[in-house]
Amino acid sequence: KPHSVWVSRPLFPEVLASLAGYVNVHAETGEGKRTPGQLRDKLADVDGAIIGLGDRIDAEVLAGNRRLRAIANLGVGHNNLDLPALTAARILATNTPDVLTQTTADYAWALMLAAARRVGSAERWLRAGHWHGGMRFDDWLGVDIHGKTLGILGMGRIGQAVARRAVGFDMSVIYHNRSRLPAAIERECGAAWVEKSELLRRADHLVLVLPYSAQSHHAIGAAELAQMKATAVLLNIARGGIVDDAALAEALREGRLAAAGLDVFEGEPALHPALRELENVVLSPHIASASAETRRAMARLAADNLLAALGYGPRAGDPPSLLNPEARGGRADET
Ligand code: GLV
Ligand code: GLV
16 A cells, blocks of 8 residues: 555544555554654654644654645644644644534533532542431532523534533523624524623633634633632633633632533643642543544544545545645645
């Protein structure tokens, strides 16, 4: 086979097998963070790669690479990809939108329910055997979700899917997004656009679903947390770095915020040590898209993207989720 691809983390065997029907596959069998130098070495002799969100592909990693033509990201967010550098090198880049929208929206609710109703903390208490000592009637009091105001910061596909689920909880939904949604979609989602400061002041449960960029870095920092209700619950299913984790830990410790649910962290897999000490925060290791169906669909889509970018399959030359169409037309340095 003329083309070789590198897969940076263990994937579903059936997806690897379908890739291997077209190209030579070098698949890693272990997890682990790689340095730019290690990534550069792994990518030196392949035509394409399927990579995870922990693999940062930038000019440093691409320097001197004359062969690589396609990078398929396992995830919808792609702040780990330097798109201008990839485009300059005429390398096609793809992500996995849509297939994870509903599953990720489900998880926003999982975190919201768990954080508001103290599920994690109560479970730790029970597992530790404390129930045998009796329980007060006025213990384990959480905050309600039904009938409250749901705020959503970032109203893309996932944000809209989170909003649609609020109907059954009889919530009012407000959102902030740089651009306002068309009125018909606002109606369908039952969501009203407000300024960011109004969102912060009014939300009882605030879900963050915006992409990470220099502009959204610390979109929720000390100043923003200070505007929120002391009874509010904050949920981050977007990206680490959108929340100032140190400021959040302080607000949670001082009772200026009721609870938080976090699936993503600044500098993950590292965790701000203060977060681990707190009982009023639910922590999970970036698993919002991790249902059996959806992780398979993401892997398949990444494989389809990669094969199409390399000229194979029904979508040859036209990857379903291409991020940089400007990079089409082959590598500039190809002879
Ligand atoms: C997960 O964080 C994703 O971007 O898909
Ligand atoms: C973000 O890209 C989304 O799909 O909501």
